[in-house]
Amino acid sequence: MPAISVIVPVYQAEKYIEACVESVRNQTFSDWELLLVDDGCTDGSPALCDRCAAVDGRIRVLHKEKNGGVSAARNLALEEAKGDYIAFLDADDRYESSCLETLWNLRLGADADSAACAHLNCLPDGTETPERVLPAGEYDGEGIRQGVVAPLLGDRLAQPVFNGFIWRFLFSREILRSNGITFEGAYLEDELFLMEYFCHAKRLAVTEQPLYRYYLNPASATHKYMPDFLRVFGRFMERKEELVGRNGLEALRPQWRENSNWAGLLIAIGNEYARGNPRSAREKQRAVEALCARPEMQKAIGSLTPEGVSANKRLVVRLVKGRHFFTLTQLYRLKNRR
Numbered sequence: 001m002p003a004i005s006v007i008v009p010v011y012q013a014e015k016y017i018e019a020c021v022e023s024v025r026n027q028t029f030s031d032w033e034l035l036l037v038d039d040g041c042t043d044g045s046p047a048l049c050d051r052c053a054a055v056d057g058r059i060r061v062l063h064k065e066k067n068g069g070v071s072a073a074r075n076l077a078l079e080e081a082k083g084d085y086i087a088f089l090d091a092d093d094r095y096e097s098s099c100l101e102t103l104w105n106l107r108l109g110a111d112a113d114s115a116a117c118a119h120l121n122c123l124p125d126g127t128e129t130p131e132r133v134l135p136a137g138e139y140d141g142e143g144i145r146q147g148v149v150a151p152l153l154g155d156r157l158a159q160p161v162f163n164g165f166i167w168r169f170l171f172s173r174e175i176l177r178s179n180g181i182t183f184e185g186a187y188l189e190d191e192l193f194l195m196e197y198f199c200h201a202k203r204l205a206v207t208e209q210p211l212y213r214y215y216l217n218p219a220s221a222t223h224k225y226m227p228d229f230l231r232v233f234g235r236f237m238e239r240k241e242e243l244v245g246r247n248g249l250e251a252l253r254p255q256w257r258e259n260s261n262w263a264g265l266l267i268a269i270g271n272e273y274a275r276g277n278p279r280s281a282r283e284k285q286r287a288v289e290a291l292c293a294r295p296e297m298q299k300a301i302g303s304l305t306p307e308g309v310s311a312n313k314r315l316v317v318r319l320v321k322g323r324h325f326f327t328l329t330q331l332y333r334l335k336n337r338r
Contacts, residue, residue, distance in 0.1 A: 001082050001083065001084070002031055002032050002033040002058070002082055002083045003029075003031040003032065003083055003084055003085060003104065004029070004031065004032045004033075004083045004084075004085045004086070004087055004100055004104065004170070005032070005033050005034075005035060005077075005081035005082060005083030005085070005086050005087070005173070006024055006032055006033070006034045006035065006087045006088070006089055006100075007035050007037070007074055007077040007078070007081065007086060007087070007088050007089070008020060008021075008034065008035065008036050008037065008088075008089045008090070008091055009037050009039055009070045009073035009074055009077075009090070009091065010036050010037055010038050010039060010041060010045050010049060010073075010091045011039040011040070011041055011045070011067060011070075011073075011091070012041055012042070012043050012045060013041070013043075013045050013091035013092060014041075014043045014044040014045045014048055015092075016091055016092040016215075017036075017045055017048050017049065017052075017091050018048060018052070019094060020089060020090075020091050020092070020093065020094055021034065021036070021052045021059070023089075023094035023095040023096075023097075023213075024089065024095060025056060026097050027095065027097060027098075027099065027100045027101065028097055028098050028100075028101045029098075029100040029101035029104055032058060032083070032100060033058050033059070033060065033081075033082060033083060034056075034058060034059045034060070035060050035062060035077040035080060035081060036049045036052070036053070036059065036060070036061045036062070037061075037062045037064065037073040037074070037076055037077050038061060038062065038063045038064060039064050039067050039068060039069070039070070039072075039073040040064050040065060040066045040067035040068065041067075045091075046061075046063060049061045060080070062076055062077060062080060064076070069185075069186045070183070070186060070189070071182075071183035071184050071185055071186065071189045072183075074088070074182075074183050075182045075183055078173075078176065078182065081173060083173060084172075084173055084174070085104075085107075085170050085171060085172060085173060086170070086171040086172075086173050086176065087100065087103070087167070087169075087170055087171070088166045088167040088169075089167055089212075090167060090214075092215050093167065093212065093213055093214055093215055094212075094213045094215075095211065095212060095213070096210070096211045096212070096213065098211065099117065099211035099212060102117065102207060102209060102211055103115040103116075103117060103170040103207075103211070104170070106205040106206075106207055107170055107205055109205070110138045110203060110205035111203065112138065112202075112203035112204055112205040113172040113175060113201050113202055113203055113204075114169055114170055114171060114172060114197075114198075114201050114203070114204045114205070115169070115170040115204070115205045115206070115207075116133045116134070116168050116169045116170070116204060116205070116206045116207070117133070117168055117206075117207050117208075117209055117210065117211040117212060118130050118131060118132040118133060118168070118207070118208050118209060118210040118211070118212075119131055119165070119167075119168055119210050119211070119212035119213070119214050120210045120212070120213050120214065121214055121216060122213050122214060122215045122216065123216055124216070130208075130210040131160075131163070131210075132208045132210075133168050133169075133206055134147050134148070134206045135206070135208070136206055136207050136208045137205075137206055138203065138204070138205050138206075139203065139204040139205075139206065140202070140203055141201075141202050141203070143204070144198050144201055144202075144203075144204050145198075145199075145252070147204075148162070148194065148195075148198045148204070149195055149198050149199060149249065149252065150252050150253055152164055152191055152194060152195045153195065153240075153244070153249055153252055153253045153256045154252070154253025154255060154256030154259045154260065155253070155259065156259055156260060156262075156263035157259055157262055157263060157304075157306040157307070157308050157309055158308040159308040159309070164188075164190040164191030164192075164193075164194045164195075165190060165214070166190045166193060166194060167212055167214075168212060169194075171197060172201070175197060175200050175201060176197065179196070179197075179200050181193065181196045181197055181200075184235075184239065185232055185235060185236065186232065187226065187229070187232050187233075187236070188232070188233070188236045191236075192236070192239055192240060192243060195240075195243055196243055196247075199243075199247040199249075224274070224276060225271060225274035225275070225276030225277045226271055227277075229267070229268055229271045230268060230291070233264045233267075233268065236264075237257075237260065237261070237264070237296075240256075240260065241257075244256065255303070255304065257296070257299075257300075258299060258300040258303050258304045259300075259304065261296050261297055261299070261300040262300045262301070262304055262306055265291065265292070265297050265300065265301075265320070266306075266309070266313055266316060266317075268291055269288055269291070269316060269320070269328075272284050272287050272288050272291070273288075273329070273332035273333075273335075273336070275336050281329055281333055282329075284329060284332075285325050285326065285328075285329040288325055288328065288329075289325050292320055292323075292325075301320060301321055305317065305321065315331075316328065319331075
């Protein structure tokens with residue numbers, strides 16, 4: 001059995017997949033298997049995945065007839081994984097060559113069930129900026145609760161934001177399976193997966209070495225207009241409510257709902273005014289007004305004032321709290337003309 005199973009969901013990734021796979025094959029740690037999940041691709045990705053598997057017996061390809069989304073792809077691979085530990089990698093990203101070895105030895109040396117590393121944010125212009133998870137060190141159950149679970153639960157408006165990137169971590173397959181932890185949805189799925197997992201993990205070892213290369217892609221899902229965002233966010237909040245109750249997290253961040261709703265509201269407003277939305281400016285404005293009038297959003301708007309967000313978002317906050325929706329609409333129209 002391999003020590004680590006690396007899971008890569010693949011969808012329309014023919015431009016990136018070979019470099020992604022090579023970053024795994026070039027690891028200084030060799031006791032791994034790589035699961036490539038062809039999520040109903042219609043480009044050349046399936047053939048490239050099969051070609052990669054043909055030259056390295058540690059690579060397996062799972063072909064799906066229809067596209068089911070990243071969560072279903074990861075869940076399929078979790079069922080098939082044979083490794084004692086699980087690592088994730090996105091098809092358009094890459095590992096540094098020492099990533100798996102460093103995480104494995106870090107976990108082993110600390111007798112931890114999980115390990116984490118920093119990553120590099122890689123922009124199209126070649127700029128690279130490191131982003132850490134936590135300060136380097138070892139965290140016990142309470143340290144994990146305060147350092148990982150609490151920020152994901154109710155600190156989404158603070159800077160720096162604790163991003164729910166699953167590919168920075170090495171996960172125990174035993175913890176995942178014994179607690180039935182899986183993915184759901186196509187947006188914010190990482191955040192709830194991490195929260196659930198770290199409600200059960202006992203020890204985490206962290207390095208500030210950036211061992212993962214995260215390529216920010218303007219064409220990715222997080223930059224496109226999402227017509228069903230409100231439905232997706234509503235389900236996210238339902239699942240978060242269930243998770244909080246199941247793990248007794250309410251007292252950890254009493255205003256987690258208001259905090260989460262404000263964070264979701266800011267995303268929803270940006271999504272409504274996204275270039276890909278075919279609605280007229282007036283229709284967009286009415287949609288934002290209706291969104292802000294929802295009871296859960298009204299409670300968030302009335303009880304919290306986000307201070308830890310960017311200058312642009314602080315302006316949005318002021319306009320929303322003052323109900324200056326016409327001005328908000330005009331500002332976004334100007335922004336989209338650039």
